[in-house]
Amino acid sequence: MSRHDASPDIPLTFEPTDLEHAADPYALLASVRAGGPVRQLASGYWAVTGHAAALAALRHPRCGTSPIALRYLDGLPPGAARDEMSHRINFLDPPDHPRVRSIVAKAFTPRRIGELRPWIERRAEALLDELRDARDASGEVDVLARFAHQLPSLVISELLGVTVADRGRLTGWSDAVAPLLGVRVPPLVKQHAVAAAEEFHAYLSALLEERRRAPGDDLLSALLVAEEDGQRLARVELLSLAATLYSAGHRTTRDLFANGLSVLLRMPGALGRIAHGEWPVAAVVEEMLRHETPTLFVARVPLEPVTIGEAKVGAFEPLLVFLAAANRDPDAYEVPDEFRPGRNGPGALSFAFGAHFCLGAALARSEAEVMLSAFARRHADATLARSLRWHQRGPFRGLDELVVRLA
Numbered sequence: 001m002s003r004h005d006a007s008p009d010i011p012l013t014f015e016p017t018d019l020e021h022a023a024d025p026y027a028l029l030a031s032v033r034a035g036g037p038v039r040q041l042a043s044g045y046w047a048v049t050g051h052a053a054a055l056a057a058l059r060h061p062r063c064g065t066s067p068i069a070l071r072y073l074d075g076l077p078p079g080a081a082r083d084e085m086s087h088r089i090n091f092l093d094p095p096d097h098p099r100v101r102s103i104v105a106k107a108f109t110p111r112r113i114g115e116l117r118p119w120i121e122r123r124a125e126a127l128l129d130e131l132r133d134a135r136d137a138s139g140e141v142d143v144l145a146r147f148a149h150q151l152p153s154l155v156i157s158e159l160l161g162v163t164v165a166d167r168g169r170l171t172g173w174s175d176a177v178a179p180l181l182g183v184r185v186p187p188l189v190k191q192h193a194v195a196a197a198e199e200f201h202a203y204l205s206a207l208l209e210e211r212r213r214a215p216g217d218d219l220l221s222a223l224l225v226a227e228e229d230g231q232r233l234a235r236v237e238l239l240s241l242a243a244t245l246y247s248a249g250h251r252t253t254r255d256l257f258a259n260g261l262s263v264l265l266r267m268p269g270a271l272g273r274i275a276h277g278e279w280p281v282a283a284v285v286e287e288m289l290r291h292e293t294p295t296l297f298v299a300r301v302p303l304e305p306v307t308i309g310e311a312k313v314g315a316f317e318p319l320l321v322f323l324a325a326a327n328r329d330p331d332a333y334e335v336p337d338e339f340r341p342g343r344n345g346p347g348a349l350s351f352a353f354g355a356h357f358c359l360g361a362a363l364a365r366s367e368a369e370v371m372l373s374a375f376a377r378r379h380a381d382a383t384l385a386r387s388l389r390w391h392q393r394g395p396f397r398g399l400d401e402l403v404v405r406l407a
């Protein structure tokens, strides 16, 4: 009997919302995976936890996302939240998805991202100066609020042409809307998200009008004029995309850096190895992505019966692809719970895979590399000053704060 055959007939009591209360989501996910890489949960959802099975689901041409958009059309009142969620690029299937994605790719180019790098490096240094000055009498400071959050938020604001002073409000709105991406949304949280989306869209709507009147060299202006085969994005698509880019552009990048740094701070000498080039920074960022992914899961819905791994999944039975579990699958990685930069094994799935592979992956990697090398160079001897408090909003997992002691 292989380890995957353990109690194959017992329905799993695990539910994705259990992760919100788990002190260690990895132990919980490992126990789900021990019962097989693809298992149907008592609620009917399928949990995909093996790396090979996750890849198979993510690259399967008949595993789509458009039925998820319908869930929002049915479950949200008419208005901004419903418009945003039902037009989100990640809930589109062909023919809409390739159409929207290729228009975005025309505006959100590798060149635009490459050109930003020196600007990102300068901002990182300036923020680290401010971080040093913000230490209290015992040398403690919250790296999450003052650095990990600030840089990605400045970068996405610069990209989209959002005024720096407005960043706080936009972060608040996007944080309030994020739980809608979860599997079950409590009524009060939903109500809050719906209200936040109205304000968020009113803001973005005004910004779009401004860019239409007076285009700049920002991404929004480029998105307004980008077209494919003579077609441009519809207004509702543009608004949804602007909100998605703003949210996706800073929360996950902040969490990638902070989640990863929290691991490094618990490994004596790790920051020094980065500072001295013993651990190449790009390899450390790849391992941060694998080990502490900010996005725990993504969903896929089979548009017809499909086989994933050895499981036969019926049409429209939703699959939850646990990227966090796939990234630590012992069939794919040696001692998966250890943090080993430069390890062998397949690429982490933290940016997903296939048609919806993260559009901002190159930008996120670039920002994380800049933040990590600048921080390690200055603060190789930083230590963790407080115990860690984790939160989960929808599929996103991150820290509430990361208080460190700087020399």
Ligand code: HEM
Pocket: 089, 090, 091, 101, 156, 244, 245, 248, 249, 250, 252, 253, 256, 293, 294, 295, 298, 299, 350, 351, 352, 353, 355, 356, 357, 358, 359, 360, 361, 363, 364
């Ligand atoms: C560490 C940082 C990031 C992580 C872990 C991350 C993760 C992901 C994941 C898992 C998906 C796939 C969703 C799915 O398949 O259902 C995705 C899609 C996407 N991401 Fe990211 N992301 C990050 C940063 C960014 C940034 C910086 C941007 C933009 C500025 C961005 C924009 C997008 C967009 C637009 C999509 C939708 C692509 C599509 O559906 O075709 N992401 N991201």
